[in-house]
Amino acid sequence: MLHLLSPRGFKAGAAHAGIKTTPSPDVGLLICDVPATAAAVFTTNKVFAAPITIGREHIRGGKLRGIVVNSGNANACTGRRGETDAMQMCRAAARIVGCGEREILPSSTGIIGRHLPMEKIRRGIDLAGKDLGDSAAHARRFEQAILTTDMRRKSAVTRFRAGKNWITVAGVCKGSGMIGPRLGVNGATPHATMLAYLTTDAKIAAGVLRRILAEAAEASFNAVTVDDHTSTNDTAAILASGFGPAVDSRQSIALFAAAMKEVCQSLAYKIAEDGEGATKVVQIEVRGAKTENDARGIARAIANSPLVKCAMNGNDPNWGRIVSAAGLCGAAFDPDQAELKLQQTSVFKSGRPMRFDAARVSKSLDSKRVIVDLNCRLGKSSATVWTCDLSREYVTINADYHT
Amino acid sequence: MLHLLSPRGFKAGAAHAGIKTTPSPDVGLLICDVPATAAAVFTTNKVFAAPITIGREHIRGGKLRGIVVNSGNANACTGRRGETDAMQMCRAAARIVGCGEREILPSSTGIIGRHLPMEKIRRGIDLAGKDLGDSAAHARRFEQAILTTDMRRKSAVTRFRAGKNWITVAGVCKGSGMIGPRLGVNGATPHATMLAYLTTDAKIAAGVLRRILAEAAEASFNAVTVDDHTSTNDTAAILASGFGPAVDSRQSIALFAAAMKEVCQSLAYKIAEDGEGATKVVQIEVRGAKTENDARGIARAIANSPLVKCAMNGNDPNWGRIVSAAGLCGAAFDPDQAELKLQQTSVFKSGRPMRFDAARVSKSLDSKRVIVDLNCRLGKSSATVWTCDLSREYVTINADYHT
Numbered sequence: 001m002l003h004l005l006s007p008r009g010f011k012a013g014a015a016h017a018g019i020k021t022t023p024s025p026d027v028g029l030l031i032c033d034v035p036a037t038a039a040a041v042f043t044t045n046k047v048f049a050a051p052i053t054i055g056r057e058h059i060r061g062g063k064l065r066g067i068v069v070n071s072g073n074a075n076a077c078t079g080r081r082g083e084t085d086a087m088q089m090c091r092a093a094a095r096i097v098g099c100g101e102r103e104i105l106p107s108s109t110g111i112i113g114r115h116l117p118m119e120k121i122r123r124g125i126d127l128a129g130k131d132l133g134d135s136a137a138h139a140r141r142f143e144q145a146i147l148t149t150d151m152r153r154k155s156a157v158t159r160f161r162a163g164k165n166w167i168t169v170a171g172v173c174k175g176s177g178m179i180g181p182r183l184g185v186n187g188a189t190p191h192a193t194m195l196a197y198l199t200t201d202a203k204i205a206a207g208v209l210r211r212i213l214a215e216a217a218e219a220s221f222n223a224v225t226v227d228d229h230t231s232t233n234d235t236a237a238i239l240a241s242g243f244g245p246a247v248d249s250r251q252s253i254a255l256f257a258a259a260m261k262e263v264c265q266s267l268a269y270k271i272a273e274d275g276e277g278a279t280k281v282v283q284i285e286v287r288g289a290k291t292e293n294d295a296r297g298i299a300r301a302i303a304n305s306p307l308v309k310c311a312m313n314g315n316d317p318n319w320g321r322i323v324s325a326a327g328l329c330g331a332a333f334d335p336d337q338a339e340l341k342l343q344q345t346s347v348f349k350s351g352r353p354m355r356f357d358a359a360r361v362s363k364s365l366d367s368k369r370v371i372v373d374l375n376c377r378l379g380k381s382s383a384t385v386w387t388c389d390l391s392r393e394y395v396t397i398n399a400d401y402h403t
Numbered sequence: 404m405l406h407l408l409s410p411r412g413f414k415a416g417a418a419h420a421g422i423k424t425t426p427s428p429d430v431g432l433l434i435c436d437v438p439a440t441a442a443a444v445f446t447t448n449k450v451f452a453a454p455i456t457i458g459r460e461h462i463r464g465g466k467l468r469g470i471v472v473n474s475g476n477a478n479a480c481t482g483r484r485g486e487t488d489a490m491q492m493c494r495a496a497a498r499i500v501g502c503g504e505r506e507i508l509p510s511s512t513g514i515i516g517r518h519l520p521m522e523k524i525r526r527g528i529d530l531a532g533k534d535l536g537d538s539a540a541h542a543r544r545f546e547q548a549i550l551t552t553d554m555r556r557k558s559a560v561t562r563f564r565a566g567k568n569w570i571t572v573a574g575v576c577k578g579s580g581m582i583g584p585r586l587g588v589n590g591a592t593p594h595a596t597m598l599a600y601l602t603t604d605a606k607i608a609a610g611v612l613r614r615i616l617a618e619a620a621e622a623s624f625n626a627v628t629v630d631d632h633t634s635t636n637d638t639a640a641i642l643a644s645g646f647g648p649a650v651d652s653r654q655s656i657a658l659f660a661a662a663m664k665e666v667c668q669s670l671a672y673k674i675a676e677d678g679e680g681a682t683k684v685v686q687i688e689v690r691g692a693k694t695e696n697d698a699r700g701i702a703r704a705i706a707n708s709p710l711v712k713c714a715m716n717g718n719d720p721n722w723g724r725i726v727s728a729a730g731l732c733g734a735a736f737d738p739d740q741a742e743l744k745l746q747q748t749s750v751f752k753s754g755r756p757m758r759f760d761a762a763r764v765s766k767s768l769d770s771k772r773v774i775v776d777l778n779c780r781l782g783k784s785s786a787t788v789w790t791c792d793l794s795r796e797y798v799t800i801n802a803d804y805h806t
Contacts, residue, residue, distance in 0.1 A: 047730030047738045077726060077738060079755040112723025113756040178710060178724075180731070227709040229724070230731040306630045306709065306793075307581060307801055314802030320515025321581075321632070323480060327450030328583070328633040335450045335480060352482040353516040390709075391802075392795040398710055399717030399794075 002157035003139035007168040007201035009033045009241030012142035013131035017124025019072035019110070019117060020148075027124030028145035030197055031066040031097055031132060036239035037203075038064035039210040040105060041183035041217050043234035050075045050082030051106040052233060054090065058102050062206025064239055067197055068093035069107040070121055071148050071174070074193065076112040076232040085116045092122050096129035107235050109148055109174065109193040139172070146174040146195050149397060152274050156266035158259045162202075162245035162252055169259040171198040173236075175271040177398065179226035180304075181234045183217045193233035194221055196267055201244030202256055208247070212257045213238050220264035223296075224386045226275035228304040236264070272386040273368075277394030281369050282312050284385045286326075288376040294331035295376075295383035301329035302372060302385075309390035315365040317358055319347040326374060337377040343370060405560035406542035410571040410604035412436045412644030415545035416534035420527025422475035422513070422520060423551075430527030431548035433600055434469040434500055434535060439642035440606075441467035442613040443508060444586035444620050446637035453478045453485030454509040455636060457493065461505050465609025467642055470600055471496035472510040473524055474551050474577070477596065479515040479635040488519045495525050499532035510638050512577065512596040513551055542575070549577040549598050552800060555677050559669035561662045565605075565648035565655055572662040574601040576639075576670040580679040580801065582629035583707075584637045586620045596636035597624055599670055604647030605659055611650070615660045616641050623667035626699075627789045629678035631707045639667070675789040676771075680797030684772045685715050687788045689729075691779040697734035698779075698786035704732035705775060705788075712793035718768040720761055722750040725775060735781055744776040 005012055009032050014025035040059045042052050058064065068089050075082045090104040097104070108116070128145075131138070143153040157170040173196035175181075181194045198213075217236050238260075247256045272281045284302050289295035302308055305325040311318040319340055327333050336351035343364035346354050408415055412435050417428035443462045445455050461467065471492050478485045493507040500507070511519070531548075534541070546556040560573040576599035578584075584597045601616075620639050641663075650659045675684045687705050692698035705711055708728040714721040722743055729736050739754035746767040749757050 045727060045730040046736045047727050074723075077723060077751060077754065077756060079739075079753075112727065113751065178727075182731075229708050229710050229728060232723075232727050232730070305632050306797070307632050310798055310801030313798065316802070320477075320480060320635075324448060324450050324515065324581070324635050325632060327448040327635070328585070333449045336482075348480060348516065350482075351480065353480060390798060392798045394709070395713055395716065395793060395795045395798060398713030399719070 001136060002168060002170065003136045004142065004155060004170045004172050004199055005134040005139045006157060006170055007199045007241060008243035009201060010199045011132040011134050012138045013128035014141035014145035015124045015127030015131060017120045019070055019120060025141055025145035026071045027121060027128050028069045028142045029066060029093055029128040029132065030142060032239050032241050034241060035063045035065055036241050037206050037209055038062060038239050039206065039213045040235060040237035041214055043231055044182045044184040045230045045232055047232050049108060049233045050078055050086040051108045053083055054086040055105050055235065058105055063103065064105055065097050065099040065103040066093060067105045067107060067237060068125060069146055071146055072110040073108060073114055073116050074110045074112050074233050075108040075116050078115055081115060085118055088118060089121060089125065092125040105237055107195055109195055109233050112232060143172045148174065149276055150174050150176040150274055154267055154270040156263045158262050160255050160259050165245045167200065167202045167244050169198065169200045169263050171196055171263045171267050173267040173271065176274050177226060177276040178229045178231045179224060179271060179275065180228035180230045181221045182230050183222055183234055183236055193231040194271065196221060196236040198238035198263060200238065200240045202240050203242040203244060203246040204240050208253060209238060209240055212260050215257065216260040216264040219261055220268040223384060224268040224271050225303050226388060269386055272388050275388035276397045277391040278388030279313065279391055280367060280389050282387050282389060283369060283371050285371060285373045287382045288378055289381040290332040290379040292381045295381040297329045297331040298326045298333060299383045299385035301325045303387035306390055312370060313389035313391050315362045317342055317347060317361040317365060322372060323348055332378055333376060334378065339375045341373040404539060405571060405573060406539045407545065407558060407573045407575050407602055408537040408542045409560060409573055410602045410644060411646035412604060413602050414535045414537045415541045416531040417544035417548035418527045418530035418534060420523040422473055422523060428544055428548035429474045430524060430531050431472045431545045432469060432496055432531040432535065433545060435642050435644050437644060438466045438468055439644050440609050440612055441465060441642050442609065442616045443638060443640035444617055446634055447585045447587040448633045448635055450635050452511060452636045453481055453489040454511045456486055457489040458508050458638065461508050467508055468500050468502040468506040469496060470508045470510060470640060471528060472549055474549055475513040476511060476517055476519050477513045477515050477636050478511040478519050481518055484518060488521055491521060492524060492528065495528040508640055510598055512598055512636050515635060546575045552679055553577050553579040553677055557670055557673040559666045561665050563658050563662050568648045570603065570605045570647050572601065572603045572666050574599055574666045574670050576674065578674040579677050580629060581632045581634045582627060582674060582678065583631035583633045584624045585633050586625055586637055586639055596634040597674065599624060599639040601641035601666065603641065603643045605643050605650045606645040606647060607643050607650040611656060612641060612643055615663050618660065619663040619667040622664055623671040626787060627671040627674050628706050629791060672789055675791050678791035679800045680794040681791030682716065682794055683770060683792050685790050685792060686772060686774050688774060688776045690785045691781055692784040693735040693782040695784045698784040700732045700734040701729045701736060702786045702788035704728045706790035709793055715773060716792035716794050718765045720745055720750060720764040720768060726751055729777060736779060737781065740780040742778045746774055
């Protein structure tokens with residue numbers, strides 16, 4: 001089985017520093033054996049955590065040796081001291097790697113508005129440093145170290161041939177609540193949070209890597225929503241060790257971009273699947289929209305409607321909620337043109353309700369994956385957005401979780 | 404006690420036509436003894452119900468004799484036949500009043516995508532016509548006839564002196580789910596739904612009435628959200644009988660506008676209070692924003708965050724969710740400038756968490772009304788938005804309600 005450390009040149013370590021109340025690891029290190037070509041996208045929330053401020057600076061040169069991350073505390077809304085703490089995390093990691101502190105990208109996720117317990121964090125980073133290795137078990141422990149309200153670890157890997165050799169693209173992520181990422185290359189950052197870290201052994205220029213990451217993030221992390229609450233800490237970063245074949249031709253760049261998109265979409269899907277209280281993934285497919293912005297806007301409006309999400313929880317083919325959500329977001333939409341299918345059954349077409357077997361469609365909604373397919377018939381643009389249903393369990397998780 | 408029929412010149416009637424499964428009235432008539440000066444604002448959803456199409460035409464001349472309304476079926480997404488049905492409702496009402504069908508405004512609320520049961524509706528309108536009267540009991544039955552998932556009837560009345568006489572402004576409304584109205588004078592319309600009907604005995608020009616209604620709606624109905632799902636059927640309409648003093652001077656117009664705003668805000672507050680599954684009203688006060696749009700955008704982003712709404716349900720002073728919601732909507736916002744108070748306790752200021760007694764603040768949140776006061780300190784604009792908490796009961800209502 002391929003994993004985060006399958007691309008040549010990477011090691012990871014994790015430790016339980018005691019930030020989270022559970023005994024699972026809460027500090028992680030992901031290290032490249034050489035200065036890696038690197039790119040990252042961050043939250044566009046105007047309230048962004050200290051590690052985002054620092055991360056934006058450190059990614060500027062397009063080179064990184066590693067990533068240091070803690071869960072259980074977001075280091076957000078923590079003022080100057082938060083920035084000092086994030087820098088200290090970098091320094092502690094850099095000491096282990098033997099590199100400059102600016103070659104480390106810091107990340108945090110967890111509660112907003114608390115200062116990091118730096119003693120615990122430093123000890124955790126040291127322990128993670130002693131734990132470094134490139135086995136599947138090491139990858140798994142790193143995956144675990146970044147989780148907060150997540151129920152499951154999340155990873156994805158793909159590879160493709162470049163000449164005689166293979167290029168591997170791997171990724172891990174966390175995210176279950178406060179999920180409505182809007183990542184931007186020059187973006188700003190907010191608590192749970194989406195974090196994704198990717199590794200590859202491709203040899204690739206930083207500018208190309210940045211563009212491909214931004215495109216892949218747009219079609220994946222920026223297209224998943226649990227609560228549409230863009231976090232203070234959202235981050236997606238990739239490190240390329242360069243130990244593998246070069247990605248420099250039109251063809252290899254296209255293959256690499258496709259691999260990146262595949263891995264990021266697989267991770268985004270897993271976030272929806274593990275959304276707080278989720279029992280299913282709802283995949284919104286909007287086709288025939290006038291513009292791409294319209295397609296995305298309509299898909300997001302449907303995905304974020306609590307009425308639609310509750311109907312999905314109850315396996316209720318309540319298509320009126322879906323069609324009305326499509327109309328409310330300001331995008332061009334004409335119900336007289338549109339057709340809506342739920343799990344391939346046409347339920348609304350050309351302004352009129354279709355006859356359908358409600359019991360049968362309801363049964364088809366009782367599935368781990370529901371496809372909502374809306375054809376606007378106004379143009380050629382399309383968008384896919386992944387969300388989950390809204391359950392009583394979601395409320396329990398978020399009403400009873402106390403600061 | 405003043406009520407909807409206290410302004411001189413109005414009668415109402417209601418009947419149980421059997422559209423709703425409960426035995427409560429589901430058809431209502433509100434009639435003016437003379438051609439009333441009238442104004443209405445409708446949903447801006449691009450998917451709008453048949454009665455909205457008809458209502459927009461009938462309001463054009465600024466004169467109406469009455470309003471006919473049914474609950475239990477929204478007559479939305481029902482194509483041409485829906486429009487014919489809405490016109491037939493007008494015709495049946497007009498026959499009772501003895502006026503033209505274009506002098507009647509039709510309204511519907513309930514499930515989307517079903518044709519109206521016209522036999523039942525016609526019989527219901529006839530019965531409501533036989534029930535017409537101007538007593539408090541008549542007002543109450545009309546209030547009840549417009550409800551769907553609402554738990555309570557909603558009404559508000561105020562009056563002010565104009566010379567030796569009084570001008571009364573009264574209103575009733577319904578709304579509990581699918582509440583995120585964006586009413587526009589030239590708007591378009593979507594299921595539950597916000598419906599509000601106002602009466603006054605003022606003598607006022609149609610153009611002035613239209614402007615004052617639009618302004619009052621903006622500061623009231625357009626500032627309440629339960630699920631941010633703008634409905635296909637949202638409507639607010641006012642009828643002015645002219646039996647009272649004239650509103651034609653600068654001073655009387657200002658007094659009338661203030662009275663309208665007071666009644667509409669009282670109704671909007673009651674919608675939040677009766678939001679599906681709500682245990683409390685959360686009043687978001689944004690001050691010091693750069694522009695009015697920014698103030699509204701920030702207040703709405705906070706009001707619509709499921710994380711904020713769940714925290715409120717759990718009496719959790721989780722201010723990180725509020726501050727991060729303020730930053731995610733694109734409005735100008737700088738956490739280093741801002742101050743956030745929960746029930747008058749400062750919890751976040753100038754980029755840093757404040758020390759506060761979490762148990763005490765949590766206790767203060769256990770209230771029928773919670774004030775979230777965010778001062779952006781970037782300008783002079785402000786906005787108020789009312790919402791409710793998100794409870795397990797909300798999910799039960801909306802997951803188990805079947806089409």
